[in-house]
Amino acid sequence: MTKPSVLIIRPQQAAKRTAGLLAARGFVPHILPLSIIVPLTPAIPHQPYDGVIATSAAAFAAPLAEDGAWLKTLPFHCVGSRTREAAHDSGFTAIGHCALTARQLAGELCQQTNKYFLYLAGQTRRHELENSLRAAGIRVDIIERYATHFTPPTATQLAAVPRPPGFILLYSAKSARFLPGFAAHIGANTRILCLSSRIAAAVPAQWRDKIQVAAAPVEQKLLALLPF
Structure with a gap:
């Protein structure tokens, strides 16, 4: 049936x-x-990052610009297995923490002192991750890689x-x-x-x-x- x-x-x-x-x-x-995911292609900052963060597979809806290829060799930390798979498919090779929630990921990354991360974020987000990291004294830059439009x-x-x-x-x-x-x-x-x-x-x-x-x-x- x-x-x-x-x-x-x-x-x-x-x-x-x-x-x-x-x-x-x-x-x-x-x-x-x-809702639809609209890819964004902001410029990639060239800073001495210790790792890259993403909380959604949508961060990889558009390929990274050629001048951002060097990011793919940095440790990559994320929320969710789909995000991990999308990062791997995009060429990221050093997969690190893969947490269930942004709060859990923040807790893991806050144990790493004197680190500097690049967060591949969405335009609409709760800011929980970056706020937690900054409160712990961890530097994080944000580039918005996608927008979510609801109708x-x-x-x-x-x-x-x-x-x-x-x-x-x-x-x-x-x-x-x-x-x-x-x-x-x-x-x-x-x-x-x-x-x-x-x-x-x-x-x-x-x-x-x-x-x-x-x-x-x-x-x-x-x-x-x-x-x-």
């Missing part, structure tokens, strides 16, 4: 990977890309959303705030699966009883909430 439909709310490229995993397990995936669902997108989906996967707090736009599609038995408690807190109050939160903020734990 076919398993329930799953609505995946995340950028198209990442959502396609998730959809493939779900389809292979018998679910019916539907992608609702309410409400269009009429065409809404028409394609199943009524109701069995599950909704949420990967960001901003996406959670768009849920009222397709309230009519959320059924009595729809479950809203959130990557983190911060995302769950952004879900409108009327659907809080439908929420389940991943045991850790990684996709593997999020998908583990589904009835495989």
Whole structure:
């Protein structure tokens, strides 16, 4: 018997990977890309960095400029296995810490005194990582490598959303705030699966009883909430 439909709310490229995993397990995936990743190509500072940091695979949505190739030989520290894979695919060879969260990564890097890092960041971020490092006396420069643009669902997108989906996967707090736009599609038995408690807190109050939160903020734990 076919398993329930799953609505995946995340950028198209990442959502396609998730959809493939779900389809292979018998679910019916539907992608609702309410955000897009726009690559940015800022100039690379030429400083004596001790390492490079990234918290999202989106930092590698555009290739590094030729004058930044030297960064690929520096120790690379990141959040998430997807970011690590994207860095490796981009030519980074000295993979160091790979943490589950920005807070965990900051804690690990704060143990390294007298270090100087370059952070390949997004325009929209929580600033938790750089603030923690700077508070510990660690120097960090930031270049913004991507922007995330959020848009409400269009009429065409809404028409394609199943009524109701069995599950909704949420990967960001901003996406959670768009849920009222397709309230009519959320059924009595729809479950809203959130990557983190911060995302769950952004879900409108009327659907809080439908929420389940991943045991850790990684996709593997999020998908583990589904009835495989």
